[in-house]
Amino acid sequence: MRAIFPGFGGEGDEVRSPLDRRYNCIAFAAGDESRWWWPGPEEPGGAYWPEGLPRETTLDNFRNAFRLLGYEECDSFELEDGYEKVAIYASASGVPTHAARQLSSGRWASKLGKFVDVHHARLEGVMGGEGLADYGSPVLAMRRPKSDASP
Amino acid sequence: MQHGLVLADDASAKLNGDKADEVRPPVARQYATLTGDFISDRVVYKRATHTVHSAMPVFVSHSRSTPPDAQSTEEPSRGARDVHLGRFLAHGRQEQFRRLSAEWQQATLYSSSLDQAYMHPAYQQIIGIGPAAIPLILRELEQQSDHWFWALFALTGETPAEGTETVDEARAAWLSWGRERGYI
Secondary structure, three states: OOOOOOOOOOOOOEEOOOOOOOOOHHHHHOOOOOOOEOOOOOOOOOOEOOOOOOOOOOHHHHHHHHHOOOOEEEOOOOOOOOEEEEEEEEOOOOOEEEEEEEOOOOOEEEEOOOOOEEEEOOHHHHOOOOHHHOOOEEEEEEEEEOOOOOO | OOOOEEEOOOOOOEEOOOOOOOOOHHHHHHHHHHHOOEEEOOEEEEEOOOOOOOOOOOEEEEEEOOOOOOHHHOOOOHHHHHHHHHHHHHHHHHHHHHHHHHHHHHHHOOOOOHHHHHHOHHHHHHHHHOOOHHHHHHHHHHHOOOOOHHHHHHHHOOOOOOOOOOHHHHHHHHHHHHHHOOOO
């Protein structure tokens, strides 16, 4: 893992699941482990994107997808009482690459593409990879009031 | 008994006069294993030793595991050559697909982006194989789920999985489509 994500492997960082090609980071951050969320082309099938949103890979589109789940933009990635948060990552050119959701402990949970679920203490834990593992950096924090079912 | 045939995917294909070996199937397999040659059915394809400008492996049809009849000790018939050529090309495509598929799976393992997955050079090269890639992709999809759906759509123009929201649903729809058409 450290070879792929140099920032991963500190205290509190752990792999939590086997490899699973059926869901991705956006689905996982949205609390859905049955579908692959991505606004890719509709024709081939096999991917989900909320109805009514365009099939385009923009930060605005990802923001709107999480708004449909009750999240609103906020200023901080820090843990806040009464809220659960997601962090949207984007490349240097502003293209969304990844999403992580915050746990009640303040740590973050991520699904790494087709690979595994991980918990990471810092958002930087899944930054710094190369090539297609380059998630860029967290650029958008969103929060919603915590429900009883929140992890 | 000389009927070696050099087969390549370019203009270098030519008849070759390599001396053939008398081998039976088990021996042929050992021989192929030891030498790195490719064996298909009753024919040993010997790796050519000369240099060709081709990305694909080049094999020489070296010998038969059962003695050929008197006529076939000369040059093989056109029909036999076509069969060998067909097998060689199919093998070449399978190897090419395996290599590209492995490259694509490794390169996109950590990515959620279908844009990146579909636009990856190895994925595009698989689409570039053409219709011959359809059964190879479907067999791969039979083995394990992955995002082969865009390639299948691009190659076939068909949309059996349109509207599916899960990888498993799309996989089932494409496999069903492939079975109905005899691809798998």
